[in-house]
Amino acid sequence: MITDTTTGTNIQEIGEGIYRINTPVAIGPGRAFNFNQYLVVDDEPVLFHTGQRSLFPVVQAAIASVIPVENLRHVGLSHFEADECGALNSFLAAAPQAVPFCSHIAAMTSVGDFADRPPRALTDGEEFVTGKRRFRWFFTPHVPHSWECGLLMEMTTRTFFCGDLFTQGGKGERALTTDDILEPSEAFRRPMDYFAHAPQTATILDKLADHEPTTLAVMHGSAWQGDGAQLLRALGARLV
Known part of the structure; x- marks a missing residue:
């Protein structure tokens, strides 16, 4: 469903109560990119990635098409970049009971200072429950980049919020696919490789x-x- 006709921002369900919010952007003549945020509806709704500060109005409107924005309780980020958390404080203002969450390193280096409310600093393997759903945090330093990086999995549905892994260019028109995404994501990565290629990268992907x-x-x-599992290990083999 398109929720903003000017930007093309849209929201689509990719699993029961799990929504992808997508905004396509032009990055040059005939070239496009896209930014996604994920809303997980439960007793305590979760937003993972906020988008840039400039995207706040359209992301907020997309969320409001499903639940009242003020119902958000958890707002998370993988690592400290504008597309991950630029609109964090705007969402904290719009949802007074929401708590930001991130890795313990991100909380120490950036988010503790940046966020208008103290973040929940998660350690590797730490879990939290939002009602019917159980989330697990994985500390993934430098995977794909940034020392403070972490990723999130919703354990009841095995939905893995994998951040910048498997980034694909274009508008991201299809919310959910079963087609190969490894080759398109590798083709996008090669010209401007944004992976840190840390010694432990393949090991973290395997875990x-x-x-x-x-x-x-x-x-x-x-x-x-x-x-x-197969796709993550295939990516790890490419990065050795």
Whole structure:
């Protein structure tokens, strides 16, 4: 469903109560990119990624098409970049009971100072429950980049909010696909490689694969459904 006709911002359900909010942007003549945020509806709704501060009005409107924005209780980010948390304080103002969450390193280095409310600093393997859903945090330093990086999985549906992993260019028209996303994401990565290529990258990807995600909620491009363990290990093999 398109919620803003000017920007093309749209919201679509990729799993029961799990919504991808997508905004396409032009990055040059005939070239496009896209930004996704994910809303998980539960007793305590979760927003993962806020989008840039400039996107706040359209992301807020997309959320409001599903739930009142003030009902948000958890607002998370993978690492400290504008597309991850630029609109964080705007959402904290709009949702007075919401708490930001991030890795313990992100809280120490940036978010503790940036956020208008103290963040919940999560450590590797830490879990929290929002009603019927159980989330697990994974500390993934430098994977794909940034020391403070962490990723999130909703354990009851095996939906893995994998941030900048498997980034695809274009508008991201398809909310959810079963088609290959490894080759398109690798083709996008090669010209401006944004992976840190840390010594532990393949090991971290392998450990993530052990949790057998079935949906990968990608931050840029189509979310993907299938054997997430196989796909994560295939990516790890490319980065050795």
